[in-house]
Amino acid sequence: MKPRLQTSLGQQLVLTPQLRQALHLLQLATPELEAEINAAVESNPLLDWEEPAAGGDGDADGVHGEAHDGAGTDTAAARDDDRGDDAWQDDGDGAWSGSGGGGGSDDGDGDGDASERIAQSETLRDHLSWQLNLSHLSPREVAIGEAIVDAIDDDGYLREPLAAIAEGLAPELDCSETEVACVLDKVQRMDPTGVGARDLGECLLLQLAALPADTPGLAGARRAVSTLIDRLPRLGVSGLAEALGCDGAEADTVLHLIRSLDPRPGAQVGGMPQDTYVVPDCSIVRRNGMWRVVLAGGSHSRLTIHRGYEQMLQHAAGADAGYLRGRLQEARWLLKNIEARGETLLKVVRCLVREQSGFLEFGAQALRPLTLREVAAQIGMHESTVSRAVSRKYVHTPRGTLPLRAFFASGIDTGSGGEASSTAIQDMIRKLVDAEDPRKPLSDARLAASLKDSGVPVARRTVAKYREALHIASSHERVRIS
Missing domain, CATH: 1.10.10.60 (Homeodomain-like)
Known part of the structure; x- marks a missing residue:
């Protein structure tokens, strides 16, 4: 056969640094996001704080008119909310019709009780149990799943043998090791990816299994993790290429993919310290019988690109130009990902308001069953994205400041x-x-x-x-x- 060149079209998902940053920002709580932004401003000269408009507190232009209801209102959030894309939008100002009638007050009752502003640290067990109870499992499977979750350590690994878990359930639930393994397979599909693994190799294989089939180096990474996991720290690119029977470029791609995986997936959850004040990420208020959702204002709403350095880039040359261009790209990525975080959060909260308007008006007894899968299907996103969006996020409502997870129930x-x-x-x-x-x-x-x-x-x-x-x-x- 003759060697020849040919072109082909295809699509693949690549976990670029920009996408990694977007996922990282999405799962951060508001205090952590503020700390991340402050660190970025200190290290990047192309980032700066936008100076407040001169001549008053901003009420003249109507931007901060909602701030008296509790949480502040972000200008970009108000514009995003006005672009509602569902049948609930009625009057063009981003409001949705509720079922009318009584319920919460017209526009909130201030900051509420001080005790509701103290955030409770979410553990990995809480995170997994919440997903377990929202899954479509039988009561028997949920009981087995709870035993498995109890045996998972803070790093996300299952250290206890399956036989011991089955034996521990024996007094109340007679189950086999095979049945425990079946439920473990379902737990291993939960967020964070790789949780429930029994060793490092299985943890990495679970994360590789979640990647698209056309990810570069995926097949080689699976082979390397399955057969060379103990030797990987000592193998370089050349040694890995020899072991896999491939060239150096492919081995480098495989090694880069393996290094991008997380050996401690459980550490992604539960890092929030105790006695941290809750800062609502958004507000739900009633206006003329309609529910309105707006993002809460914060320092990220004042973040902008330093115009002086941006203009300097036009006249810079050599190493200075390369440095400024790199920092400018990082600044634009950060601003874009912060905006994407707000848009994703608005989509999720809008869906929750549509589905749980009865809860907002009449209380917990009117809360209807709602799962991550249902919300993800309605807004066209993956379940893991919705899980990241609601994790450690709070919303200010006429009924107080509530975690977004309060809107979900089995x-x-x-x-x-x-x-x-x-x-x-x-x-x-x-x-x-x-x-x-x-x-x-x-x-x-x-x-x-x-x-x-x-x-x-x-x-x-x-x-x-x-x-x-x-x-x-x-x-x-x-x-x-x-």
Whole structure:
């Protein structure tokens, strides 16, 4: 055969530095984003803070008119919100019609109680359990999954043998090692990618399996991780090329791909310190019976490119020009990725408002079942992107400052053919306990019977689980003589 050249068209996803930065910024909480931006401004001379407009506090142009409702309003956020692309937009100002009626106050009640501003550190176990309860799994699989999640360490590795997990479940749940392995396979598909691996090789293979099939060097990376994981630290490019039977360029691509993987995926979650004040990322306010979503203002809204250095670049030459061009590109990437973060967050919150308007108006009992998969399908994004967007993000609402995860809940089929969210059921249990006779408190069985009469068939064990989650004591501990 004769060697010949030919062209072909194709698409592939490459994890560029710009894409890495976008994913990193998306999962940051607001205080962490502010710290990241401050560090970027200190190290990059092409970044600067935009000076506030002269002549007052900005109320004249109507930009900061929403700031009195609690969280500040960002100019770009207001413009983004005005470009609503769904049927809920009605009057051209970015508002959506709700179901009307009562509910929350017209425009919030200030900052709310101080206790709601203290952020709780989210652990890896919390992150995985939340995803587990939103997955389409049977109660038996969820119980096995919880045991697996409990055995995963802070780095994201499962150190306990599957046989020991099955044995630990034996008193209440008789399951085999094979059944535990099946549930582990589902846990390993959760965010962060690579979690639940039993060793470094499996962790890297899980991350490689999540990449597109046409990623450069993917096949060689799989072979290297599967057969050469113990020798990889000692092999250079030439040694890897010899072991894989490929040329130096391909071996370099394989090595670069392996180095881009995260050997400790669990460390991505749970890094937020205790006693950190919550800074809402956006606000949900009611205006004339409509729900409106705006991003909260912050230092990132004042970030801009230093015009002096940008003009200097036109006359620079040699090494100075190369340095300034590189810094200018980094500055533009950062500004673009911050804007993309805000747009993604707005898309997610808009979807949550559409789906959970009843929750905003009537409280937890009106919260409907909602999963990451449903939100991702509606806004055209991947589940992992939605998970990053809501992780450690807070929203200011007429009902207080809430984590975005409060808008998600698993569901249980009701007798009428619909679904009731776990949060709504917990609210019903709390109301039943509050209204009970203190001399004859309701047992878990009687609570289950009351819920069944209301059209929500729930097992006694499920009631006990929800009661414990609400920190409500058992019936014999709630007895009051007087």
